[in-house]
Each structure stands twice: as structure tokens, then as C-alpha cells.
Amino acid sequence: MPLTLQIVTAERIVYSEEVDVLVAPGVVGELGILPSHAPLLTIMQPGEIRVDKGEEQTYIAVSGGFLEVIGNKATILADTAERAEEIDEARAEEAVKRAEERIESATSAQDLERALASVRRSQARLKVARRRNRAPRAEMPTG
Amino acid sequence: MIAASKMRRAQEMALQSRPYAEDMRNLLADLAAQPAPDDEEYIHPLLRRREIKRAEIVVITPDRGLTGGLHSRINRAVGEFILERQKEGVETSIIAVGRKGRDFLVRTGQEVRAVFSDLGDRPELEDVRPIATLVNDEYGEERVDAVYLAYADFVSTVTQRPVVQPLLPVVPAELEYKDMVGYIYEPDPLTVMAALLPRFVDMQVYHAVLESVASEQSARMVAMRNATDNANDMVADLTLAMNKARQESITSELLDIVGGAAAVEA
Numbered sequence: 001m002p003l004t005l006q007i008v009t010a011e012r013i014v015y016s017e018e019v020d021v022l023v024a025p026g027v028v029g030e031l032g033i034l035p036s037h038a039p040l041l042t043i044m045q046p047g048e049i050r051v052d053k054g055e056e057q058t059y060i061a062v063s064g065g066f067l068e069v070i071g072n073k074a075t076i077l078a079d080t081a082e083r084a085e086e087i088d089e090a091r092a093e094e095a096v097k098r099a100e101e102r103i104e105s106a107t108s109a110q111d112l113e114r115a116l117a118s119v120r121r122s123q124a125r126l127k128v129a130r131r132r133n134r135a136p137r138a139e140m141p142t143g
Numbered sequence: 144m145i146a147a148s149k150m151r152r153a154q155e156m157a158l159q160s161r162p163y164a165e166d167m168r169n170l171l172a173d174l175a176a177q178p179a180p181d182d183e184e185y186i187h188p189l190l191r192r193r194e195i196k197r198a199e200i201v202v203i204t205p206d207r208g209l210t211g212g213l214h215s216r217i218n219r220a221v222g223e224f225i226l227e228r229q230k231e232g233v234e235t236s237i238i239a240v241g242r243k244g245r246d247f248l249v250r251t252g253q254e255v256r257a258v259f260s261d262l263g264d265r266p267e268l269e270d271v272r273p274i275a276t277l278v279n280d281e282y283g284e285e286r287v288d289a290v291y292l293a294y295a296d297f298v299s300t301v302t303q304r305p306v307v308q309p310l311l312p313v314v315p316a317e318l319e320y321k322d323m324v325g326y327i328y329e330p331d332p333l334t335v336m337a338a339l340l341p342r343f344v345d346m347q348v349y350h351a352v353l354e355s356v357a358s359e360q361s362a363r364m365v366a367m368r369n370a371t372d373n374a375n376d377m378v379a380d381l382t383l384a385m386n387k388a389r390q391e392s393i394t395s396e397l398l399d400i401v402g403g404a405a406a407v408e409a
Contacts, residue, residue, distance in 0.1 A: 008162050008163045008166070009163060009268070010160050010164075010267075010268040010345070010346055010349055011159065011160060012159045012160075013159060026329055027330060028330055040326055040327045040329070041170060041173075041327070041328050041329070041335060042328070042329035042330075043329065043330070043335055043338050066170065066338075068170060068326070070326075075166055077167060077170075077342075079268075079342075
């Protein structure tokens, strides 16, 4: 039985499909969720979500939130979530640079913490954006 | 018809944010039902209840008029709410979101602590977060003992209901024992609760703003349609009056000529 995955933010439903495997960045480590997982509620850190559906893999960048698994249904309450094709790579790259500059210029511990968080978020977005431009999957070498 | 398409979009936005809001409410209810140490210091600041001496009201109104009586109905509801609180000896202060509410509350001499405006027709959560952060801080630091949200609840295109509802302290829904899921919490229930609560408040405020935008667009569309209908009616009445007057003057001129000709012939 497949796993029903729904990724929602406060603004919209980002993703809603039946999937085989979900890999998400939990706050205590990366989690792989298969169908019939025990009920789980975890905080997520900024990172990438990978969804396997047959041969197809989809990547989605999240900036944090919660993952809830109950029965065969997984729900991700994301602060923000973007699919690879929605992210502009050049702008994502700039965002990483800006965030890194903010670390340099941070004056208080709170500033620094915020800057670090924004670096993590922007790096996650960039990583996902780059997934799209990579060849879908290398052909098996022949001969 | 611009108003009609804006209205549809605003209604859609309010609908799209619903799954997130509902799921968050359920999670919070399950968390609140977890066995937790009864010690005061383990209770999250946003859940702690205390005697209400100072109340703060977040008043969400449109920035612009031409919405029929929408903003004056919200303002009246807020006014009544403030008077009731003051009768109970509770001090009140205001956070105004939108110019129409701000104007009214400043004019009536209320203590307006902060003003937010220009949220636009398609606000995102990020646009609203500063409001939620402000009230979270004020409540957490015990500068106020209760926070309320006042806005126009969107019922339908023709009906918008002004409401004043409690925002803080957060009161999680009660859960029956049989409805408890028994999640594995990572890292642990208290940490998850601490992460969830501020977002829950963000979401409540965001939801109220979306409802308010949908109400505003609907009220404006209805007001505009009424204005167009009235103007069309008036054009029809005036055209009729003009034609009548023209015909009368032609008739009387004709009578003059005919009368004159008859006099000459005689």
C-alpha cells in the first residue's frame, strides 16, 4: 500500500501524491519513511525532502516545520516549501552569499544565530535547485 | 469585474490555508493531552493563564474604503468590546492592522501601541509574522494578560461577520482519550510544543488576515455592484425625464405654430 504524502504551507498545498518512500530532514537526523510507519511527530530542520515514486525522484526544499506520520498518511507542515523547478538557481546562489555575509557582520549572538539559520535555509534551496539541472539519471554503461 | 476576480482569489487563498491550520490544531490538541509535569515552569509561556488586568486587541480592518459598512461594523464591535472590558476594570490597548481601524481608534483616543498597514491583497505568512511576534513577546513578557483578534469573518459573498475572539493564552482543544494518537515525538513533547506554539499563533493571525481580505474584497464587490446598479437606474430615470421634457416642448411649439397659422387664415 503506498504512502499518501501531503506537503502544506500556511499559504498553499505544495505537494499531494501517493508515494513509495519519503526521506525528510528531521531535527535529530534524516528520516526515511515507508508505508505503515508508526505514528510519529518530529520537528524538521532546513533541508531537502526526497520523494520516490516508482523510478521517479522528486526533490523539495523546506526551511523547517513539522513532519507527522499517522497510518499510511504523512503530512509535512512546512514553514516554506519549494519544488526544484520553482527555484531560480542564480538567485538561490545569491541568497547563500548574502546570508554568508550576514554571518561576517553579525554583532550579537542572536544575529549570528539568525544568520546561520538563513545560511542553512538558503543552502538547502540551492542544493535542491541544482538537482534539477543534473542529468535525470545516468544511463547504465553498456558494453 | 476586477473586484470579482480579486474576490475569488482572496476566497481561494483563505481555503488553501485551511489544511495547514486544521492539522496544526489537531497536533496541538494531541500534544496538550500528553502527560506532562504539572510544574508551572514546564508550562509554555503562551499557555500560562493569569488574571486579566491588561488586554490587547489586534484590530484587522481594510486599508481603504468603498466596502459598504464593513469597517464601521468591525469598529463598532471593537468599541463595544473595549467598553465591556473597561467596565470590568481591565485596561485595554490596541494593535491596529489596516488604516480604517487605526483612524477610528486614534480618533477615539485609544492606546494604539502599533500600526501595520499595506499588507496588500495577497498577504503571505512572512508579511503577517511581525504582528504575531509582537503579541507573542508582549504576552510572554507579561506586559499583557490576554490578546484578542478582531476581524471580519468571511461567511459568504454577501455576509461578513465582525468577530472578536481570544488569541492568547492559547487554549488547545480538549481531546478524548480514544482520539489520542500516541505519536513518537522527536526530540520530545515539550520541545515540539515549544516549536509548535509560536507557529500556531502566526497561523491564527494569518488566517484572520486572509478572512479579512476575503471579506473586504467581497464587500467591495457588492458595494461596487450596488453603486453601478444605482447609477444605471438613475441614468434610465434621467433619460426618461429628459425625453418627456423634450417631447413636451416640441408639442407646445407645434401647438403655437398651428394656433398661429389658424389665426392668420381666419
